[in-house]
Amino acid sequence: MTELDKSYNPRGVEEKWYQDAEPFSIVIPPPNVTGSLHMGHALNTTLQDILVRWKRMAGDNVLWVPGMDHAGIATQNVVERQLASEDVDRHWLGREAFIERVWKWKEEYGGRIIHQLKRLGASCDWSRERFTLDSGLSRAVIEVFVTLYEQGLIYRDKRLINWCPRCHTALSDIEVEHEESEGKLTYITYPLEDGSGEVVVATTRPETMLGDTAVAVHPDDERYEGFIGKKVALPLTGRKIPIVADTAVEREFGTGAVKVTPAHDFNDEAIAKRQEPPLEFVTVIGPDGRMTADAGERYAGMDRYECRKAVIRDLKDAGFLLKQEKYDLSISQCYRCKTVIEPLSALQWYVKVGPLAREAIKAVREGKIRIIPGSWENTYFAWMENINDWCISRQIWWGHRIPAWYCNDCGEVIVSRETPSKCSKCGSAVLRQDEDVLDTWFSSALWPFSTLGWPEVTQELKAYYPTSVLVTGFDIIFFWVARMVMMGIKFMGEVPFRDVYIHALVRDANGQKMSKSKGNVVDPLIMMEKYGTDAFRFTLAAFAAQGRDVRFSEERVEGYRHFVNKLWNASRFILSNAGDMELPQNVEPENLDIGSRWILSRLSATAEEVNTALGDYRFNDAANSVYQFTWHELCDWYIEMAKPVLYGESAGKEAVKGCLLYVLDNTLRLLHPFMPYVTEEIRQTMTAGRKAASGGKMAESIVVADYPRSLPRYGEAEDEMAVIMEAVTGVRTIRGELNLPPSIELKVYIKILTEKTGDILRRNLAYLTKLAKARIAEVGPDVTKPRGAATAVRTFTEVYVPLEGLLNIEMEIDRLKKEETKVEQSIAFLNKKLLNEDFLKRAPKNVVLKEQDKYEECLRRKERIQENMRKLHEAGGRK
């Protein structure tokens, strides 16, 4: 360790540690405070954590802000259910006591998901945990609301809204889910009041006829010529309502006549407002989903579905029911409780989103935000371009209360950052605050800057805004992503993130969406319990191919648990054989044998692949690449090659030990973002009580160790290894195909095609012997095939294994025949290609050359196979 300077120089130190580092920041999609970790969270968190750990190790200045969302409706529902079990109603408790109760609930159960995220290994900056109802974030909410109001971008209006009769609140358009369902189309006869005829209307909601205030037909519909302007007598009520014209009516649908219920249908509301004078609104269904007094004495107080039955019965009895037919329709339901939505007319607060959306579209079009995979851009644009104003008021108690007050005396509306003491217009002190709270998503829209301290201009805001990437699922593109973009641009003057990485939805093994009602939910906690967090995380990463949903399969997790175990055992082996040595910070390739140079070269290639893949958000490619390297290169080949060296006393032993340690260390670091626990555990063991060789700085935790970058490649080592591997697999194939147990030591003759090949093999005879479990009797260009020998014809070599008496000549000939057939197929294929003049003329030169080489190689190979078969025949003949 070098000594400290005589005096502390903050400037130099701070620059070194901070300013040189690129900032890399992520804000977590805040899970609902009511939430419990599900597969979506697990995937989302794992991917973010991989990026964060990777960037941190790469030396960036990393910030990952965690937190939770207060989840207005969802949380209120949970606590109300709890109250219900105690036979208590929130209204009985009162607003203040109820909110207090929710906070208490939050303290008790709200932290659950945070613990679960930690268990998953999420390396957030936990000291910066935020909650959307924190005082700081609440201040941001008020600031935004008031500013938008002052600029005319927030207003209040009475119109039809989506009302959930169970949650008892208005919802925005996107909080309504549409589900296909089988229903009925009911045809009802409306007689003209003068008795001169009748009009038949069709409806899926017969009960709403009680609130009809018109019948609409298309103005050009000949069937209804002369009807427009007349009146019909509304059955069951006797009310007289007009027949009006509106071009929105589809002549082809039903009878071409539509009953109009302005107070309970969005289309009808539009028709009503277009009429001159506008049609009357008769509200027959109340906020509780029950019929109102205006529905008539007979129906008042009935549940809307009960009423539907009653109306149908009554219509039938009175002779107005013409027919009912099956009809598929989509019903709207509340995204929180699945109750069927009731359109109701109410006074609500809205955000005028048009101008904000235009900027948000521009930001993506101009490339200030990248959406990955790019296919989601269309979805984003389509929604933004057709966006309606956002209803932001909710008739619940848990949330940010709307900062608006109403004067009792003059009715003035006061929107203010602070609680006003008197009316700004008439001076009255009798003010009452709006009862409503804001949509939860209003506060989450501010998350990327509210969590960094806005509206204060903090250091964090300056350093980390805009954030680097937002990692999220497509299901909240509209709820969250789009709105963050709008608010970020509006209030920060800058987009909230540079990249948006949209990951897949985790489905069950059959491709079904996981849901409690279907009972197909896989619990991440159980997966972690059964297979370990590392295996689970690795599975998620390996599954995370772009643009595709994940069909989760438990077998895959099991497979990766094996991988973790493999890594563990490989480490155990290396540490038990080389653990007495200090961990090298680098290795000198000059002193190393071919296997070591080869594995270094492969390590380097792998590091490059992993870094590139992660940079492109190709998590699966990164995971597969490091998996392939660890198992099939490090374990299958290098460790096996190292064994004879480790067990012997050759001059190169120390170098190989160093290389093993070095490669293991790098492998652990490569794997760490994917498998934080096992890599940390192993590396702690490696470094415990030891200093790095050469006195370099050694990170105490792998979390802050350097991430491997691409290092030099050794092409010649990779080429030479190819020759060795070819010879080894040649012997193994013979052994395998002839079912010869490893206990039989084989004697092997290798014919080489070039002297260079021979040189490589002769220098590495020890490896061949060990890896092929064979005695290499002879290597040379003129090696003749012993009688009764099995053969493997390879690219650089021919491998002969004499099997006196053991060899079934017929079987061996069959084997070679099979190979010959394969080569012949290749020859035919290549021949056809090379005889094609167009190919020769138009294909790129290098492609043609490559094909020609392949062709010649095949020809040679075929000859060699045939030569070997001839010899076998001779041997067989003599026998």
Added chain:
RNA sequence: GGGCGGAUAGCUCAGCUGGGAGAGCACAGCCCUUACAAGGCUGGGGUCACAGGUUCGAUCCCUGUUCCGCCUACCA
């Protein structure tokens, strides 16, 4: 009604800018070789949904068809 995505080995899925298709699991055979049987070695297995088109050449690009899945929409 619009839009998007998928169809590749028995199963779950890769395959980046077109140059004879890969992995894991499963399957078959031989092995308890002192890191690992949660392992090693070897092997079998695919008209890349179908039909056209572009191209010297198509799993990949274009068009259409079929079958799935999703998003979105105010046809009562």
